[in-house]
Amino acid sequence: MQRYLIKRLFHSIITLFFVSILVFVLVRLSGDPTYILLSQDAPPEAREAFRRDWGLDKPILYQYGIWLIKGVQGDFGESILRKKPALALVMNHLWNTLQLVLVAVTFAVVLGVVVGVTSAVNPGGPVDWIGRYFSLLGQSAPTFWVGIMLMLLLAANWNLLPTSGKGGFETFLMPAFTLGWFSAAAVLRISKSSMLDVMGSEYIKTVRAMGLPKSLVVLKYALKNAAIPVVTMISLQFIALLGSSVIVETVFAWPGIGRLAVEAIFARDFPLIQTLTLVFATVFIIINLMVDILYGYIDPRIRYS
Amino acid sequence: MVIHNKVKSVSDHRYQACQMLKAAFRGVPLGAALILTAVVCLGLFGSLLAPHPPTAMNTQAMLIGPFSHSSKGFHLLGTDQLGRDILSRIMAGSHVSLIIGLSAVFMAGSIGTILGILAGYFGSWVDSLIMRITDTMFALPVLVLALVLAAIIGPGFSNMVLILGLVGWTGYARLIRGETLRIKDGQFVKYAKIAGTRPLRILLRHILPNVMNSVIVMATLQLGIMIIAEASLTFLGLGVQPPTPAWGSMVNEGRMFLSTAWWISAFPGLAILLTVMSVNILGDWIRIKLDPKFRQT
């Protein structure tokens, strides 16, 4: 186990190193902040001076070296756009998105697991049918469209919920539903299939043959055995939502990491994009590692090699 | 079952062929299959069938509702903000959405499968290198990658496919690597190795066919996501070049009209919804057919 962890840590560092190089090069290929921030008629001298101010006039390897050395010490530079330390900015926005995604994933899990398990136990029933089509609908509509429709109906026409911004729990409802509805289908699919798998296994057949009531069998024996693929899927959905929350954040004016990313990319705010990507990759690696470790606990048969 | 009785009267030979076909298509969700067939037909012949040229403007008939007439004829689904016929645009746009979705899935699937097989089969440093690259791409936030790539190579039809493909291959690589590892230890691969078969031949003849099921399962899951992703990227200002009608950009351009001229975005939105739902339903069906785990039930 310990050897496995050390190896994983080593891999993670290599991955982060690759990520940092890739992003560093890619953002510099995508342009230059002076063209978007300085006005069109700015003289070339002004552009040069601005680049000098931000250290963008140096050779790329030198820039990367400086950034890496400072980054290892915890200094990720200042955002060109927001003029604040990039790391603090990213952490603040990441926290907002994490909260939103947690609520969204909870919704997706509740819908997905409940409907998935019920329909595996009673295939073809009304819950199976309605739940399946409802979640498929969520997965088949563009999220911005769902978000705007919800907002026009619930906020503008019926005045039930606030349109946008992050505040009390009521502000979470629409964006979290929009996000969660999209991933409910995936959770449902996997919980249904793994539940079917488990229900068909010899073990459950034996338990059932002993005459225990179906509901007890499902709740006490089958659910636990069906958990692994579901946990994986949930963690995957969590990561996917973190990475794609930008649309919901834009529609609902949510101060999250996705909007920060889009803003940073369109303004070519290099320090901010780099920090953001690196932080995201770290979160991603941590979640993955946690899931792998969790695996080992749920199913002792999994060996770490 | 009604069909069953009718078939009995035909000759034995044809009966058997029918039975085989029936077995292949048993339980096929009819509605979804019909919708998808219609979409594919539209994709192939849509621009020929369209009642109006899809990019023809008519400033005399802008934003007119469904079932109305203009100087240029009848508009079943109304017109958009430049007076273009919505129905014609949806018809012409079906091939854009389909081709983008299919080619992006094909590209992602090819890259991922090739890398996955190579990593799984050769192991050692090849495996390490490929898996670190995969981890790197996997760890990058999808949209950041897509936006930066779009800023570098510019948006547009083929670039869109390229971006979606480059962003979407990592899942395949991981899955196929695992499958390859499993198959590599199988008896037939061992015998082939002993018999001195060259690695390329083993990869193509023995491993590739055996991982195809997993690839197809994954691809069916991804197709719907790719079509939605195209629409989402349009919302962020990237996507297919106008005036090419793509469903995603039509929904996006019409989003501001949702409360005044709902038909602009509602109909292409419905087209996306029906297509992606059909893809997903058919995908579920194919998965059950291909994935041995499901056969038990």
Next chain:
Amino acid sequence: MKIRKRVIIGGFAICLLVFASTASALEGKLTVAPTCWGSGVLDPHQITTGCEIVTTGLVMFNGLLQRGQKGTIEPVLATDWKMSKDGLSYTFTLRNDVKFHNGDSFTAEDVKFSFDRILSDEVKSIRKPTIAMYLSRTEVVNPYQVKIYLKKPFPSIEERVGDYMLIMPKKYYEKVGKKGFEEAPVGTGPWKFVKREQNDALYFTANESYFKEGPYIKDLVYRNIPEEATKWAALKNGEIDAAYFTALPYLSEAKASKEFKIITIPNTATFSLWPRLDKPVDKLDAETKPLADARVRRAITMAIDRKTLIASTLYGYGAVMKYMVCPNERGYRASDQPIPYDPKGAKRLLAQAGYPNGFTTRINTTNNDIAKLQAQFIQAQLAEVGIRVTLEVMDLGTLYKRGFGTFDLSGFSTGGWYTGTHFEPWGWKGLVDPFKGPAWDDLQILYTEVVSAYKIADRQRIADKIRDIYIKEIPVIPLAVLHWPWVIRAKIVEWPYLPAYDLISSSHLVKLKK
């Protein structure tokens, strides 16, 4: 629902009235979704986008001068100013009755501190490089007089001391430092900073001892709402009172509703097609070469039905642009008429220029919804005179990089500018570099001259000459001048604005219905 809401608001109003007799004389709250948000930086020297200087900078801070409602430069923190004969130094006499929000008095020391700070290493803003090219040093003559020295004549200094060179309090800043100031900024402006929520809401309260007119409302709130549909929903359910809209479809809804009023601000911005003639004429590619011919540019102007373009893609919130000079800019002449729509004439001109069957070109445009729509409109119209257009959409950063950095665009690019931020004939030397011929040589000299023409009479003369060349040569295809609208709630009785500023820079003069 609506009725209940009115009752609640009514109740609120009564409470406020009772309170009003005891507490402050001001009441009411105005929530606005401003034109732009951008960075959310509050330090006026560090603000990243030009638009924010007006939306947040001028709310809390003042400059020495500012362009007023009549379009002329008016004194604000200064009472009087004088330029030296050679245009290389300016002396400003300051008001002696101004206090910062924290009670400190405003003096010449604050002006010197602010101007020195802009030039210091601490500030890395977008405007610093331009200002640093001209501004040399600032000298305190006496507590209410400062003198600035320039490296070379800077004709737009009078505008710059009203936007990019705003005044910060020396004492307070030295006490709290850069970070402290960003968290609790203090200025002399009509609104005092209260708090910031995430980066998405800013709260201000009235500076009741503001040295000029206003404010008339107690609280001002800015909300950052990026999506237009969300803005409209927020207006409809009462979360915001005013919004600057770029989503035209909602305007027709707002127009039909009694709850809202629409205020159009004339001549806010321009929209035009720029031929990308960035190389010598003989090196241009096939898609750009035809555009080097003035007859072709005229034909293209004639081939686009600009009235319908404005009616359909701008819902009529605009006017046909005559040339590259707008009504509020120097050099504009009211008697000039725009080139009329004449597709047949355009075809004849094209034939004369050697393109009887048209040619293929390209329009590079940003991914903004309206620009994309207009580009499609133009594409369809040019097709009717035989000019085949390919559209290429990219994000603004890419367009500017390719247009002003690597110069690898071909055909046209869409472009425009906010008229509120410059009043001189627009263009630059690089624009005319590739051309040959007497008119272009003149233009080149004029552009060079205007940069250092610090006497108004000289600028007028140059502007008139430049305009005459614009009329003849059409270096840029003029399309539309936008009259951009604000949607405001009917309870707002007055919504004053500066000419051409579509931004909210007069929030202190806004009045609500009692």
